[in-house]
Amino acid sequence: MKGKDVLTITGFSRDELEQVFDEADLMSSALDRGRSLRILEGFVMATAFFEPSTRTKLSFQTAMLRLGGSYIDLPPEEASSRAKGENLADTIRMLDSYADVIVIRHRVEGAARFAAEIAEHPVINGGDGTRDHPTQAMIDLYTVRRALGTVDGLTYGVLGDLKYGRAARSFILGLSLFKPKKVYLISPPQLACRRDILELLEEKGVEYEETSSLTSVVGELDVLYVTRIQRERFPDPTEYEKVKGSYKVSMEALKGAKGRLVVLHPLPRVDELTFDVDNTRHAWYFTQAAFGIPVRMALLKLILKG
Amino acid sequence: MERELRVSKIKDGTVIDHIDAGRALHVLRILGLTGAEGLTIAVVMNVPSQKLGKKDIVKVEGVALEEEQVSKIALIAPSATINIIKDYAVVEKVKVQVPALIEGLLKCANPNCITNQPREPVKSRFKVSSVRPLKLVCEYCGTELNQDDAIRQLTGGAA
Numbered sequence: 034m035k036g037k038d039v040l041t042i043t044g045f046s047r048d049e050l051e052q053v054f055d056e057a058d059l060m061s062s063a064l065d066r067g068r069s070l071r072i073l074e075g076f077v078m079a080t081a082f083f084e085p086s087t088r089t090k091l092s093f094q095t096a097m098l099r100l101g102g103s104y105i106d107l108p109p110e111e112a113s114s115r116a117k118g119e120n121l122a123d124t125i126r127m128l129d130s131y132a133d134v135i136v137i138r139h140r141v142e143g144a145a146r147f148a149a150e151i152a153e154h155p156v157i158n159g160g161d162g163t164r165d166h167p168t169q170a171m172i173d174l175y176t177v178r179r180a181l182g183t184v185d186g187l188t189y190g191v192l193g194d195l196k197y198g199r200a201a202r203s204f205i206l207g208l209s210l211f212k213p214k215k216v217y218l219i220s221p222p223q224l225a226c227r228r229d230i231l232e233l234l235e236e237k238g239v240e241y242e243e244t245s246s247l248t249s250v251v252g253e254l255d256v257l258y259v260t261r262i263q264r265e266r267f268p269d270p271t272e273y274e275k276v277k278g279s280y281k282v283s284m285e286a287l288k289g290a291k292g293r294l295v296v297l298h299p300l301p302r303v304d305e306l307t308f309d310v311d312n313t314r315h316a317w318y319f320t321q322a323a324f325g326i327p328v329r330m331a332l333l334k335l336i337l338k339g
Numbered sequence: 340m341e342r343e344l345r346v347s348k349i350k351d352g353t354v355i356d357h358i359d360a361g362r363a364l365h366v367l368r369i370l371g372l373t374g375a376e377g378l379t380i381a382v383v384m385n386v387p388s389q390k391l392g393k394k395d396i397v398k399v400e401g402v403a404l405e406e407e408q409v410s411k412i413a414l415i416a417p418s419a420t421i422n423i424i425k426d427y428a429v430v431e432k433v434k435v436q437v438p439a440l441i442e443g444l445l446k447c448a449n450p451n452c453i454t455n456q457p458r459e460p461v462k463s464r465f466k467v468s469s470v471r472p473l474k475l476v477c478e479y480c481g482t483e484l485n486q487d488d489a490i491r492q493l494t495g496g497a498a
Binding site for chain 1: 449451452453454456458459460461477478479480481483
């Protein structure tokens with residue numbers, strides 16, 4: 034995996050993902066024991082986030098620091114040369130000459146692939162437009178593995194904005210690399226999964242069903258992946274008004290769910306996942322966010338050192 | 340009685356045969372020919388073809404095709420053959436080939452694709468996932484283009 038660009042989750046094989054997860058287990062236990070690591074001492078990571086981020090950026094930076102490496106961060110637009118009109122290509126060339134790996138998030142789709150074509154060093158996609166968020170999907174799948182011991186043979190519900198949400202999209206793509214029992218795609222019709230994803234699920238032989246009702250399937254689920262409606266990606270704000278608040282996961286909505294149902298959310302949440310779920314055994318989303326560190330540590334180690 | 344349509348031979352130029360029926364005028368547009376250039380042009384449409392059922396043929400006197408034009412023709416008429424004519428004889432016959440990757444010829448339909456951003460040194464690039472029916476997938480953002488999209492873009496008109 035050394036030198037590999039991380040652009041899409043399907044750019045990885047199941048074996049490679051399991052290698053990342055095994056490595057993440059090691060990182061996780063090292064963190065639990067409070068061990069300080071020097072695996073990436075002398076390495077520099079550049080974070081170039083052209084879109085807002087809390088967890089992704091901070092967890093990449095923390096992961097690098099925990100491995101003994103360091104990072105540089107592209108300043109906000111008004112404080113950098115981008116305010117003078119510097120394009121993405123030139124920005125990436127500069128970062129490539131300063132750092133050993135670049136993590137990029139951009140509103141434009143394909144920005145990470147383009148950056149990877151320019152940069153000599155590996156590029157990690159921290160989210161591009163409505164398309165891909167591969168490291169989030171790794172964390173999500175890893176959380177399922179930690180919570181239930183396996184990713185295979187489970188019934189999944191992916192709820193929310195399946196049209197514009199890159200985390201949901203990448204999670205579904207990630208599931209296609211494993212052998213889920215069934216995947217329910219739960220969304221208002223306006224936010225239904227795009228055709229290319231459905232075609233891929235069919236091609237991979239993954240059983241799926243589209244529905245707009247959580248209630249009708251909640252009792253079957255082992256994992257419920259909840260996502261936010263991506264307000265910022267709607268081409269037409271009136272379309273957003275029509276669907277906002279159209280689903281809500283609360284303890285009321287989880288009536289009839291299996292006792293060991295794992296609820297995930299890539300966060301941030303708005304109002305689609307209520308606080309009354311937080312203190313129940315279903316709530317795995319804060320642990321999921323915490324797993325961002327060992328998983329990203331594992332990935333950085335494998336990409337930079339093999 | 341003669342029942343077949345006869346089109347006279349050309350002395351020097353190009354014959355594009357086995358064009359999908361109904362697309363000869365699109366081929367002329369790709370070649371940038373309107374008829375006003377004064378060249379001898381024969382357009383035969385919807386004639387019987389063993390391979391295609393029906394086909395179109397375009398003959399143009401005094402014109403040799405450029406590589407980019409051949410690539411564009413391949414996208415709208417993937418079975419076409421191009422015959423180079425010198426002194427009434429076919430001196431070269433080439434079957435067009437739809438390449439695995441189409442670079443720089445078409446524009447991605449997604450305005451939020453990196454290839455549509457101003458001031459970025461990047462060309463559009465599509466993977467050909469199917470030739471018939473034509474299905475192209477943007478390598479950067481995954482947006483799909485179909486046959487009608489390609490025809491519209493390459494000919495600047497309705498499909």
